[in-house]
Amino acid sequence: MGRKLLLEKAHIEGIRHYDVYRKEGGYSSVEKALKMKPEEIVEEVKKSGLRGRGGAGFPTGMKWSFLAKPEGLPRYVVCNADESEPGTFKDRYLMEFIPHLLIEGMIVSSYALGSNNSYIYIRGEYDWITDILEEAIKEAHQNGWLGKNIHGSGFDCNIYVQRGAGAYICGEETALLESLEGKRGNPRIKPPFPAVKGLWGCPTVVNNVETLAAVVPIINNGGEAYAQIGVGKSTGTKLISACGNINKPGVYEIDMTISVEEFIYSEEYCGGIPNGKKLKACIPGGSSVPILPANLLLTTAKGEKRLMNYESLSDGGFATGSMMGSGGFIVLDEDQCIVRHTYTLARFYRHESCGQCSPCREGTGWMEKILLNIEKGKGKMSDIDLLWDIQRKIEGNTICPLGDAAAWPVAAAIRHFRDEFEWHVNNPEKCLTENYGLKHYADPIHVPA
């Protein structure tokens, strides 16, 4: 049984409301933090080794220490709750069940970084969660945890919730800031980074919901205690939203020491693949990260067991590895068609590209059209090489990571499943009615009947 820090109390009756949350020890980290110096909190977060939970995995403490502190300019803490990555729904779960944890984490972070007005930028589709958060903020105000002079500390803090308008791109931190300012959600060109020039030109830290929530256990138990959990540079616990062909889809909190095999097959987590099917492939970290076939997912190229943590999942680079990403764990069984799956993702990225820079604007649409052709049995063998060339010319040449995010799934699908693409081209009629199946991506695990 893994250790839980964030979701430990998420299922207590009434935890959504302040009274129960407070009785369960809520807001103790704010009490503790307000007695500390802001720099000490940043130091504590650095010690914890906490890495950003939004996808890139950048060390949070380091990000915080980059925040410029010029005289006369306010600083802002912005919570990125624009969780729109296909397959990722961990923040939604956290905010829906235990909203006060996020509010608590934000108050501590705002105090540490000197932000008197902090914002939660929430995905527009999460309208009911907006209400939940507004309610939690209201309760926090009534009990003196927000507003002027919080519990006599002299620190003022307000938190505002802003709903997005339904764009995936607004999850990119600078596009989020643009949108928060009321402009079109186009990513900004970096540098300057938000830590220097962010919201309204002021120094800003943008953190994911889970990252800010993780500040609470770090302050409560100390950074070193948090760093004890996990392995290597993957400290603490991580929320994984598992979906696809598994028996028990849902949000799981893991301590990053368990293996991928255990995560998929154990009863405690996903509970195996339904209907006695075999595992074909898996996207371990949300739709943007490279897909891995079963054999490479469960063991690394070196033959070691792959673990559910940042280092192990990215072991082997993109050639034989993937990424932890945002923790959107999508499992595909033997009945799934990789070409169709890649097409679906390409369609998503085409629709969500902001259209600002040309490689992403034009390239995503082109890839979608070619993939649709291959899927419908109208593809040519040269289309596969063309797809490879297009993704290569998008990757790394765009303003924001959406270009990379659109290129990686296509690249990985061709890298690992090229024979399936070729089969589609060679069998234009058959591919409309049948699936390529498992072939050599065979599930190396014995599946009980």
Added chain:
Amino acid sequence: MLHCGLCVKECLEYLRMEEEIKTIKVTIDNITIDVAPGTTILNAARQIGGDVTPPAMCYYSKLDGSGGKCRTCLVEVAAGSAADPRPMPKLVASCRTGVMDGMVVKNITSEKVTDARNGVVEFLLLNHPLDCPICDQAGECHLQDLGYEHGKEGTRYQFARRTFKKEDIGPYIQLHMTRCILCYRCTYVADQITQKRVHGVIDRGDHAAISTYISKAIDNDFSGNMIDVCPVGALTDKTFRFKNRVWFTKPVDAHRNCTTPGCCGKATLWLRGEEVFRVTARKDQWGEVQSFDGKPGWICNTCRFETKKTESWTVEGITTISRHSVIGLNKYKTLEMPKETVKAVMKGTDPKLLMDIHSVSGVNKPDTHLSELDRAAKSDDFKNN
């Protein structure tokens, strides 16, 4: 996944950049130059000039915040600075990246750059109609130049191109969105030199389009500058549309005493004979509006659209700077008008073919849409003349 972390190195470099004050050295394609701190790689390369200057489709030095979008100016940074000579991991947009002391940049000497740039040009041309033969921008189009230098002969794109309906945005400007490459320059013009912006980019991705807010016409004194900054034929001058090809006209510099506040009154007149076909702002060798006394030389709509008589202007002389091959090749300085008439040359007989084709062929009528023609003009059509 979209939540990108900070790149430690670039951030630190940025902070360091702000502290520097003296001139700094930068090497671009093995040529070293001293530039002021805060200069971008592109502007440093422009100071060197020639082939080492990366092309720029969206960057416009006179418009704050422009650039970074088209990705044609991508360059490789082989060494970040003297203090930290590590290369930058990705290609960077040279128009938005500041130089560091001791920075080593590779543009045309880098295969990676050439490859990426060819890719960008292919992407830009993917949905472009390539209707240069009927496009007013042809001959002074940056995309044409770019395609000529970096594009391939054929295309690998086998699908229907994205099309839009033509839109009249105000009395002077026509928007042909199909040709647009979404450089955002026109929106910056509207933001920065007019009182109120009434147009912008709607939708996103490959269906993004420039448009006005519902049934608004662009109507202010400086809207015409949007035409000048447009790198392609998406925004064209309605008073000049289909009147002439740019390479048949002769650009001369002229000025007038303009009373509109903010208008510099210095313009280029595009003449054919004595007739002024159009008026534009004066452009420099990068295709940008020239600066006068440190201020960009924007011109008002009165100068541009309403003042088309040579008497209203004081002509200074032939425009010397033109980066566009088709105009540059017309050696206007040495061109002399023939003294004899055609009739005299042909010993008294009227030329048979020199008739007014405009009157018989719908192709040459500006108000006829090409799609409405049922056929091209044939020799029989000319008989009655």
